[in-house]
Amino acid sequence: MTIEDQQAGTIGKWSTGDIAWVLSILLIALTARLLHIESQPFWLDEALTYQRIHLGIDGLIADSFSNRHMPSYFLMLQLFSQFDSADAWLRIPSALFGAMSASMVFVIARRIGGRSAAIVAGLLMALSPLQVQYGQEARSYTLVTLLITVALWGLVRLAQNPVRASLGIRHPEFDWRGWVAYVFGTIGALDVLSDAAPWLIAANLSLFLIWRNLRLEQPHEQHAGFRRSWLLSVAIILVCCVPFYGAILAASDGQMLQKFDWVPPLSWRNLRVAAKSAYLMRIAAVVRFSVLPTAVPLLGLLVAVLGGIGLFRMRGRLEGRVLLLGFAALPLLLLAISLVKSMVLPRYILWSAAPFFILAGMGAAALPRRLVPVAATALLLLCAINLAPVYRIETKPRWDKAAATLAANVRPGDTVFTGDPNAPTMLAVLQPRDTSPIGNTALVTPRLDVALARWKQGGRVWAVNGRSALGQREELDAFKTRIAALGAPALEIPEGKEITILMFAAPKSGT
Structure with a gap:
């Protein structure tokens, strides 16, 4: 089945092979994140996490808001720390969330482009050095990434069948799974970390494109129904999130951007570092704005080529536009802000790697079916070799x-x-x-x-x-x-x- 033949919806029902593969991706991703999870010491952000979760609940909440953070992740980690306060134990939730993000990338790619696309996308997410590095940190970045992939899955469903998405809520064919996944994934991400705020922009631009497509091709009642559900989703999200962001603004005394003075200045070199580490499988030095020497020099180029091919193959499809916006909106917005105050950091664009790797999976799906097992095996080996230095070199100060x-x-x-x-x-x-x-x-x-x-x-x-x-x-x-x-x-x-x-x-x- 060609990509053009898939315009109407998903690619077949899941088979036993699909289930085996998604579990394999989950296992590979979890193994990569749990392996030597204790070998690198805390750096400053993790040390602050450790201090914060040992405050009382009132102190934890106040300290979170005053430092531009939502308290939700730290409250969860405070509860988790009751089992064991060891440094490695505090990183395990991030490892779990990161592994689940890789499996969600597989699920989304499987829905759009079939098993071949899903295998490649899932492996890239599972073995991306930056994803693994933040999967071994006591911070909330992988939880935000997981929640956004859940929301992205819902948005892809809506884009694949806009007519079902536009039906009334009480209609038996209404796509409640798509809307619920999008709304609650978005709320969860926004209420964990403000880094998710650009996702709301990207998602609503995607919903606008879906609505415009309905308006051009469907009767008035169809696009009007979609618009009602869209506005309802916006209202629910804002009601659930605005009070927390108001608390952060109140605690910042109007000095939000001034508190990012430690971010390195905008430059072509720093842009390349951010792109290479977030999307092109390079290992980042945590306290130096640089990437470390790579064990597989051509892997980044291969991923970039696959991403470009995937974007070309998805042209004209609503799902492709959703993925493009999910990938590009975050770095472009941070780049625009950086013209005033530098904000480009690899971890700030971490979640946008998920739609990019899905696009790379779509590029790999262009391979003949008989070559897929060989290609998947080769990719697994190359990614594993490329990732190996993470476990033996110093990426955080001792x-x-x-x-x-x-x-x-x-x-x-x-x-x-x-x-x-x-x-x-x-x-x-x-x-x-x-x-x-x-x-x-x-x-x-x-x-x-x-x-x-x-x-x-x-x-x-x-x-x-x-x-x-x-x-x-x-x-x-x-x-x-x-x-x-x-x-x-x-x-x-x-x-x-x-x-x-x-x-x-x-x-x-x-x-």
Whole structure:
């Protein structure tokens, strides 16, 4: 069956083979996310998650809104943490949501383009390095992605059969599954993270296109019925979401964009980094705006070509326009905002990879059926080889090692001076659980004047150079120059690629 023959609806009923494949995709995705899930330490965002879920409910909600976050994910994680507070345990929900997102991508691609498209799209989503990386973080990005894929499935249903979508709610043929999936998936995503807000724009542009198609081809009662359901969906979504966004605006004191000053400035290089990591299967360095060397250089080009072919094959179809808007609306909107305040980050465009991988699956479906098993096997191997470095290289600063070193060596009267203002948070969260808090033994401060004064009074100083998140990093030589008043360090201890600890002995009497 050609893609042109599929205009009227879905491609056949599911078979045992389809069920086996979607379960395989789920298993592959879950394995990729659970494998070495504990090997990378928390970085700043995860450390803040850890601190937030250990607040009381009122404190958690207030802290979430003041930091432009919805409290829903953190309330869920707070409940989940009652089972075990280990760092890896807090990441398991993200692994589950990420794996389910891959299976939803399979389901959507299967509905549009058949099993071949679904296998390729599902494998790309399952083994995308960026999707796996955020599937191993105690943050809400994979939950938002899952909810948007649910909403996208509903929107695709509506686009495939607009006539059913336009029937009255009480009509037995009304497509309630499509509307319910779209509405509740959208509400869920918006009420978890504001990164989902562009989805509402993309989805309503898609609904407009469906309505316009009905208006051109169907009687008045058809497009009028669709318009009523569309307006009802908008009303329900706004009622369920606007109060929470109002709370975020109230807590931000009108300074929403100013609080994103840490985002790297807009540049062609940074745009390429975001695109390569989100869509073209490259591994991102979490605290450096860069991609790491790839094990399979041509994989990104292959995915880009498949995406282009898929977009070409879907031209003229409402489902194709839905996928294009789902993919393109988010990065284009962030690009437009970035002309005023830079907002382009790989994790901010994470969910738009789902419709892109579906388009890539549609491109792969152009292969002759007899080549599909070979192509799927080759893709699985290439993606696995490409993903392997995620598990063995340092993508997050080793604040856990720095905290362990300090906990084992500081003594009363010492001062720990941190070049990064967020480092005290990292050291407090990542210190070994079986040791006394570093702050109980030594003073931890990001203020050099305080550290210098205590050193002059006869105390040792441990100076820690390293970054906890994105932002301008002070290089080690510049850091040493800034603290030159402390003299020459007695010890210099590297902790991974990003962190160096310098120990300055107490000054001799009379200095």
